Each structure stands twice: as C-alpha cells, then as structure tokens.
Amino acid sequence: MPHVRQTIAPLTDAKLRKLELKANDIRQDVLKMLTKAGSGHSAGPLGMADIFTALYFHVLNHDPRKPQWAERDRLFLSNGHIAPIRYATMAHAGYFPIEELATLRQFGSRLQGHPEYRLLPALENTSGPLGDGSPQSVGMAYVGMLEKAPWHVYCAMSDGELAAGITWEAALFAGKHKLHNLTWIIDRNNIQIDGYTEDIMPLEPLHEKFAAFGFTVLEIDGHNIQEFVDACDRAKATWETPTVIIAHTIPGKGVSYMEFEPAWHGKSPKAGEELNSALKELRTLGGKIQSEME
Amino acid sequence: MPLVKAAKLSSKVFHKDIPQLPTRNGFGDGLVIAGERDERVMVLCADLTESTRTEAFKKAFPDRFVQLGVSEQSLAAIAAGMALAGRVPFIASYACFSPGRNWEQIRTTACLQEVNVKIAGAHAGISVGPDGATHQMNEDIAIMRVLPNMIVLVPGDAIETRKAVLAAIEHNGPVYIRFAREKTPVFTTDKSPFAIGKAQILHAGSDVAIIACGPLVYEALLAAKELEKHGVTAKVISSPSVKPLDEATLIAAAKQCGAVVTVEEAQAAAG
Numbered sequence: 232m233p234h235v236r237q238t239i240a241p242l243t244d245a246k247l248r249k250l251e252l253k254a255n256d257i258r259q260d261v262l263k264m265l266t267k268a269g270s271g272h273s274a275g276p277l278g279m280a281d282i283f284t285a286l287y288f289h290v291l292n293h294d295p296r297k298p299q300w301a302e303r304d305r306l307f308l309s310n311g312h313i314a315p316i317r318y319a320t321m322a323h324a325g326y327f328p329i330e331e332l333a334t335l336r337q338f339g340s341r342l343q344g345h346p347e348y349r350l351l352p353a354l355e356n357t358s359g360p361l362g363d364g365s366p367q368s369v370g371m372a373y374v375g376m377l378e379k380a381p382w383h384v385y386c387a388m389s390d391g392e393l394a395a396g397i398t399w400e401a402a403l404f405a406g407k408h409k410l411h412n413l414t415w416i417i418d419r420n421n422i423q424i425d426g427y428t429e430d431i432m433p434l435e436p437l438h439e440k441f442a443a444f445g446f447t448v449l450e451i452d453g454h455n456i457q458e459f460v461d462a463c464d465r466a467k468a469t470w471e472t473p474t475v476i477i478a479h480t481i482p483g484k485g486v487s488y489m490e491f492e493p494a495w496h497g498k499s500p501k502a503g504e505e506l507n508s509a510l511k512e513l514r515t516l517g518g519k520i521q522s523e524m525e
Numbered sequence: 526m527p528l529v530k531a532a533k534l535s536s537k538v539f540h541k542d543i544p545q546l547p548t549r550n551g552f553g554d555g556l557v558i559a560g561e562r563d564e565r566v567m568v569l570c571a572d573l574t575e576s577t578r579t580e581a582f583k584k585a586f587p588d589r590f591v592q593l594g595v596s597e598q599s600l601a602a603i604a605a606g607m608a609l610a611g612r613v614p615f616i617a618s619y620a621c622f623s624p625g626r627n628w629e630q631i632r633t634t635a636c637l638q639e640v641n642v643k644i645a646g647a648h649a650g651i652s653v654g655p656d657g658a659t660h661q662m663n664e665d666i667a668i669m670r671v672l673p674n675m676i677v678l679v680p681g682d683a684i685e686t687r688k689a690v691l692a693a694i695e696h697n698g699p700v701y702i703r704f705a706r707e708k709t710p711v712f713t714t715d716k717s718p719f720a721i722g723k724a725q726i727l728h729a730g731s732d733v734a735i736i737a738c739g740p741l742v743y744e745a746l747l748a749a750k751e752l753e754k755h756g757v758t759a760k761v762i763s764s765p766s767v768k769p770l771d772e773a774t775l776i777a778a779a780k781q782c783g784a785v786v787t788v789e790e791a792q793a794a795a796g
Contacts, residue, residue, distance in 0.1 A: 348638045355609065357637045360629055366599040367634055370606020370614075377588070378610075397630070400599035 239290055239467065242460045246289065250456050253323065254284040258485050259513050260319040260332055265499035266506045268336040271344060274482035274495040275389065276316035278420045278453065282387070282478055283320040285456045290463045292382065295325035298352035302381050305355045305371055309364025309388035310418070311345035312497070317354070318342050326353060362395030364388060365415060369401045372413035372473075380412075383467060387416045391423030394432045399444070405473040406445025413473040414466040415446075418453065420482040422493040437477060446475045453478030485513050528746075532727045532763075533716040539750060544711045548704035548740060549647050551683035553578030555690025556615060560586045563694050565613040565641075569593060571600045576706070577617040577647045601627040601642065605634030608641040613694055620646030620662035620703060628668055635699040636672045643693045644669075648706045650739065650790030667795030669701040670768040676700040676721055677768040679789075681742035682711045685765055688719040696721060705790075709740035724771035726778070730758035734778040737788035738764050745788050 258280045265271045293303045322329045334340035341350040345359030358364050368386035421428050428434055441448045447469045451458040466474035483489025486509040500506045528534055537543040559566045560582055567589045568582045583590040593600050597618055604614040624631050635642035649662045670677045680686040686704050693700040728749045737745040742763045749759040760778055779785045
C-alpha cells in the first residue's frame with residue numbers, strides 16, 4: 232500500500248504571477264553568471280527556468296535553512312551541464328547568497344561547471360556524465376518505498392541523454408518496482424550538442440516508449456507553470472506507477488537569438504551587446520510582463 | 526626459515542590435505558554476517574546470484590536483496606542512489622562486467638560522491654580458465670586502484686574474503702573486493718590478522734621478497750618452500766590491501782632483501 236504522501240498546495244493566480252516574475256529574474260542571473268564565467272551552457276538552463284522556479288518555489292517540500300532535512304523531497308539532476316539554472320534557483324530560494332553566483336566555474340568555487348554533491352548542501356548528486364542521474368533517483372526511490380518515507384524523488388534530465396542505455400535500464404527497474412514516489416522530468420527541447428535530437432538519434436515516439444516501460448506519461452508545455460504544477464500533482468496522486476513528465480520546452484527560452492538554436496547549447500553570451508540585449512529582452516519578456524527588478 | 530607465527534596460518538599450510546574453498550564462498554559467508562551486523566547492508570545482483578554466492582544473503586534477508594538482471598551500468602548507479610539514501614549496498618557480478626562495464630558509473634556515482642557502494646568482482650583473474658578470455662578479468666585491479674577514494678582488496682583465501690567483507694562495511698566509502706571462482710587452499714585462520722592498509726609477512730627470509738595477493742599468495746608460499754631446497758630464503762608478504770598499500774612493510778622488505786618479485790593475476794602492464 233502506498234504510504235502517506237505530502238501534497239502540493241493549490242496554485243493561486245497571485246502565486247502563479249509571482250513565479251513567472253521570479254523565473255524571469257532567475258533567467259537574468261543565469262545569463263550574468265554565464266557571461267562572467269566566460270563558458271558554460273545557455274540554452275538548457277534558460278529552457279528549464281520555469282520548471283526549476285516552480286520546483287523550488289512551489290512543488291518541492293524543502294527548507295533552504297535545513298538543506299539536509301531528512302524529510303525533504305529529493306531533486307536529482309541528471310544532465311549536470313544545466314547546473315546554472317539549479318544554482319541560480321537555489322540561490323534565489325535562500326540556499327546561499329545570490330552574490331556567490333558570480334563564482335560559477337571558478338577555481339575553488341562551490342559552483343563548478345558540473346555540480347558536485349559534496350560541495351553544496353542539497354545537491355542530491357554529482358552529475359555531468361549523461362545518464363547517471365536517473366538510475367540514482369531510482370535507487371533513492373526504492374529505499375524510500377522500502378522505508379515508507381514521506382519524501383518524493385524527482386529527477387530532471389535532458390532528451391539528448393535518453394540515447395544512453397543506462398536510462399532504460401533504470402526505467403526497467405522503476406517499472407518493475409512500480410516506484411510511485413518517483414517523477415522524472417524530461418527537458419524535451421529537441422536539441423543536443425551536435426544538433427537536433429531527431430536527426431542525431433530519433434527518440435520518438437517517446438511517450439509510447441515510456442508507457443511501454445510502465446510509466447504514467449504526462450506531456451506539458453514546459454513554460455506553463457500551471458501545467459507543470461498540475462502534472463506534479465497528478466504524479467503524486469498516481470500510486471500505481473512511476474511518472475514521467477515530458478516537458479516541451481524552447482531551448483534558450485526568453486532570448487530570441489538563442490531560442491531553438493543548437494549552437495547555444497554549449498556556449499555563453501559575451502559581455503557587452505550580446506548580454507545586454509538578452510537582459511533587456513528578458514526584462515520586458517515580449518512586453519507581456521515587467522520584471523520586479525525594474 | 527620458518528613460517529611467521531604472528532601470521533597465525535593454518536597448521537595444514539604445507540600439507541597435501543589442506544582444505545580448499547573458493548574465495549567467493551567467503552564473500553557469501555561474509556555478506557550474511559554483514560547483514561546481521563548492519564541492517565543498512567543490501568545486496569544487488571545482476572543475474573548471477575548463485576555463482577557470486579549471494580544466495581544465502583537472499584534467503585536470510587529477502588527484503589534487502591535486489592535483483593536487477595543483466596544491467597551492470599545501472600547496477601552501480603542504482604546502488605549509489607541507495608547509498609545516498611543511507612544504505613550500504615554491495616553490488617555483485619563478474620569482474621569483467623563490474624567494474625569492467627560500469628567503470629564510469631563507479632567513478633562518478635560511488636567515488637566522486639564518496640558513498641558507501643561496495644563492489645564485488647567475482648570470477649576474476651586467469652584462474653577462471655575454461656570460460657575463456659572474455660571472462661578472464663586481468664585488468665580490474667588496475668582500473669580500480671586509480672579511482673579516487675576507492676579501497677581495493679584482493680583477499681587470498683575464503684577466510685580472508687569473509688574478513689574483507691566485514692572490513693568493507695566498517696569503512697565509510699567505496700570498496701572493491703576481488704575474488705575467484707576456483708577452489709584454492711585455505712591457508713589463513715580466523716585468528717590471522719587482517720586490516721585495510723596492512724600487509725602481513727607470512728614466511729621469513731632475506732634473499733628475496735615475494736609480494737602477492739589473492740590465491741597466488743599460497744603459490745608464493747609453495748615457492749618459498751621450494752627455494753629453501755636451493756638455499757634461497759624468501760620473505761613472503763601477503764598484500765590483500767592493494768590500495769591503500771602497506772608501503773612501510775613493503776619498502777622495509779625491499780631494503781632488507783634487495784630483490785622483489787610481485788605475484789598477481791593481472792596484466793603485467795597493470796602493475
């Protein structure tokens with residue numbers, strides 16, 4: 232029998248608007264830290280900004296003042312190269328000072344180019360080599376089931392890394408044990424470092440693949456925070472299977488010259504006009520919303 | 526020159542009827558004791574329950590035994606996830622598959638994270654003979670000892686393998702234990718000293734130092750006995766702790782003897 236579960240609070244209109252503004256601020260910090268570092272990945276972090284904001288400011292049961300709180304939800308990151316979005320969101324959530332973001336990728340910094348578990352509290356795992364996060368989330372969820380633990384396990388991963396066989400080994404295991412306390416979140420942005428996923432190694436039909444492995448599969452617009460929160464809610468209410476949320480996202484979301492461009496998968500904006508135009512565009516977000524920072 | 530008393534070796538060490546057991550049996554025995562001593566201990570197996578001797582643990586602790594099928598990469602990473610959740614998982618397969626196939630997962634998820642994953646490499650070395658070259662894993666010691674935070678143990682007989690398992694649960698961090706399939710002489714006893722980071726001098730001598738690990742330690746003892754007939758005294762050192770190596774003992778022996786021979790079931794280039 233499924234054990235007691237923590238629920239996710241209803242998302243009010245006011246909270247939703249606050250989250251959208253927060254995601255916009257976090258995107259700007261992501262760009263600033265990447266420019267300061269002089270290298271790093273831009274497209275993935277921008278594309279996952281809405282989801283990470285929703286996770287840290289609404290979905291996760293956690294306490295930044297007690298990062299090792301035993302009952303916290305566990306968020307694994309499998310595609311470690313999108314670390315800037317995790318760092319920026321964690322800083323905004325209160326895990327460490329926002330000023331520290333400027334140390335990204337520097338020698339001695341806690342914010343390495345790919346995240347290191349031992350350096351920063353509440354990073355649940357070290358990641359970088361693609362495919363290693365999902366099986367770790369599965370191992371964690373298995374113990375959670377064994378111990379009837381109150382926490383939920385999430386794992387954010389990329390679509391490109393699904394070509395790694397280890398992901399499907401982990402999926403077989405999650406399906407076998409019906410790990411209902413496990414939710415995978417796939418950044419379905421259709422790009423990877425060498426180009427478009429469907430050119431390099433087609434993943435479709437992705438929905439059917441995961442369904443065949445025993446997952447409940449939910450597809451959402453990854454920039455619609457309401458849809459993402461609803462999907463997380465459904466995942467928690469699903470006691471029969473693990474859940475995978477296929478989040479359709481736009482790589483480089485919010486910066487028009489980066490959007491949909493595989494070239495921006497693995498590079499950072501240059502200081503000056505490149506950074507400034509991107510920040511300006513984000514501050515207005517197509518004129519729809521105004522940033523709290525203005 | 527005699528056997529060293531402090532090594533507390535079997536009284537039958539040079540008898541023809543010395544009892545023989547595969548080192549893997551000591552792994553199986555050790556797991557059951559480890560399971561009793563520490564309820565965090567789990568065993569993960571990749572479709573080789575009987576031959577890696579994890580059957581007894583499975584019977585004793587069915588809820589702490591996990592079958593993964595032929596999937597060695599996730600075997601390592603799933604174990605790391607369990608270790609992050611506070612468990613002490615042992616992963617058991619043949620050495621040619623684990624760590625042969627999942628070295629990167631072991632490096633990233635067990636070593637860099639420095640978590641309690643214990644890796645058991647069975648059927649290692651050339652002594653697995655008839656299975657052929659694919660299964661004769663002679664590279665595992667080399668690839669494991671270069672990993673950060675990894676302890677590498679190559680016990681010499683079934684009793685020492687049992688002790689290695691129990692030492693592994695006392696150590697906080699990843700440990701690799703290598704063992705073999707074939708029956709080999711049980712030359713140590715329950716009272717023989719064993720510790721991570723320590724080598725033991727089993728046979729005194731001063732003309733040459735023979736340093737060995739795994740079942741070949743016994744062959745080194747036989748060689749020492751043979752050398753005696755030729756007027757050569759050999760110091761036989763058992764070094765089951767390949768990493769960390771007991772440098773003090775080995776360097777002292779090299780200085781004293783002036784000649785060193787190492788005996789391992791491994792590629793020569795891996796030494």
